[in-house]
Amino acid sequence: MVTIEKLLKDGIDIIKKRDYNNPNLDVQLILSHLLSKDKIYLHVHRKNEVSNDIAAKFYEMSRKRNEGYPLQYMTNSQEFMGLDFYVQEGVLVPRPDTEILVEKIIKIAGKYERKINILDIGTGSGAIAVSLGYYLKNSAVTAMDISDIALKTTEININKHNLTNIGLIKADIFNYDFNNEKYDIVVSNPPYIESDVIKELPIEVSAYEPKLALDGGDDGLNYYRHIVKVFKDICKEDSILAVEIGYNQREAVTEMFNSANLFNRVEYDKDYGGNDRVITGYIR
Numbered sequence: 001m002v003t004i005e006k007l008l009k010d011g012i013d014i015i016k017k018r019d020y021n022n023p024n025l026d027v028q029l030i031l032s033h034l035l036s037k038d039k040i041y042l043h044v045h046r047k048n049e050v051s052n053d054i055a056a057k058f059y060e061m062s063r064k065r066n067e068g069y070p071l072q073y074m075t076n077s078q079e080f081m082g083l084d085f086y087v088q089e090g091v092l093v094p095r096p097d098t099e100i101l102v103e104k105i106i107k108i109a110g111k112y113e114r115k116i117n118i119l120d121i122g123t124g125s126g127a128i129a130v131s132l133g134y135y136l137k138n139s140a141v142t143a144m145d146i147s148d149i150a151l152k153t154t155e156i157n158i159n160k161h162n163l164t165n166i167g168l169i170k171a172d173i174f175n176y177d178f179n180n181e182k183y184d185i186v187v188s189n190p191p192y193i194e195s196d197v198i199k200e201l202p203i204e205v206s207a208y209e210p211k212l213a214l215d216g217g218d219d220g221l222n223y224y225r226h227i228v229k230v231f232k233d234i235c236k237e238d239s240i241l242a243v244e245i246g247y248n249q250r251e252a253v254t255e256m257f258n259s260a261n262l263f264n265r266v267e268y269d270k271d272y273g274g275n276d277r278v279i280t281g282y283i284r
Ligand SMILES: C[S@@+](CC[C@H](N)C(=O)[O-])C[C@H]1O[C@@H](n2cnc3c(N)ncnc32)[C@H](O)[C@@H]1O
Pocket: 091, 092, 093, 094, 095, 098, 121, 122, 123, 124, 125, 126, 127, 128, 144, 145, 146, 147, 150, 171, 172, 173, 174, 189, 190, 191, 192, 212, 213, 214
């Protein structure tokens, strides 16, 4: 039997410090998860012994974490918009930057008195769709993804938050017939990394997060080109299109929005690092 204190110390020795990880926090989160207790418990009960079974799992998970395996896939959890999301290998871990996009839509949608139809293209864990469904009770949200595991994960999150205003569509956005369906708001955080750049990202992302969620083609812009085209067919006379973009994509995506000859106004919102992160086009 080994104490909590010893496990935490051993874990920090196993997980080597890199630029973007935090071994001290990681070991606490791994052990909290295994013991189903919060971090404070670990500190108050440092001298408590844990079972050999848990200790073995802890060492295994610490070694995996040291190889870059994302913590969120081990704990099956990521907080987003104040809600706990179930996440698993095969879906993108929701990022804080994406909250800018969700906050933008919540602000816009608050002004509608009618029921609003929202489409989320590339829903992943359902972070955007589920948050919008949760905070906008006057919304009917359609969450679309090409990936089975993404849709399964979104369904888990819909049930976790007891929502009844979200529907799922399994579809490839490049090849889907909307059949006259129209939406008030179309939102997307599409794959937008240039194909060649993916291998340069931190190992957590490049080795373990799904390429399908990252790869935006040679220039990273394939999905935006197509989403603007699709939007033309599914918009109403006052619809809104809002997309998350990469830090250097404002100009190119603005050009696409402008060439659509559809939007009366385009707005930009910055992320916490001061980069343009969300582009929103208003037809009216
Ligand atoms: C960057 S992730 C965004 C996930 C989630 N919306 C978020 O913000 O955390 C992009 C998502 O698009 C999905 N996707 C990729 N290609 C697609 C396609 N052709 N049609 C529909 N969805 C696609 C991926 O499976 C992935 O879940």
